[in-house]
Amino acid sequence: MFLKRSRRNLIYHELIGLQVIVKDHTDPSLMGVKGLVVDETQNMLEIERLDDGRRLKVPKAGGAYLFKLENNSFVLVNGDKLLGRPEDRLKRVVGG
Template sequence: MITKNNLVHHEFIGLNVDVKSKTDKSLNLFGTVIDETKNTFKIESSGQEKIIPKKGSIFTFEIPSGEKVEVIGDILSIRPEDRIKKRFKKI
């Protein structure tokens, strides 16, 4: 079960996300995560796919319980398969 305390150790694909970019305001959007790499998320928004850099962005994910969880993208710049093993500071 995904919770706010263990979100960073789970799969993001399929989650709704609100993106706020610190560097490029044109990347501010709401959509669904459809793919992930070490440094980016691919998000479908309004029928278009956008590639969003993790660094410099703030992501607010909606987890299945309906709760919204904010995560600073800089800490997610790690291969998705390695995220399970990594220990993170409390968010």
């Protein structure tokens, strides 16, 4: 059974396809970036900017991200909790 992304389980889901705003980051040039997550690696989010379509690789660590869910609610996530591939993040929860 597939669980919908929610405030409580977002960090264990795929992030590709979600809109995101970089609310805070150790790299000040990344703060305020708005876009769509188009790729995710162990340590990076690739965000396609909404304003000009450019793609930026943004380190997950050191950032705080505001994700827009399918129900139009927003979830603020500490980037350090996103480190690792989505399938590995799930394994941490289920003990695999």
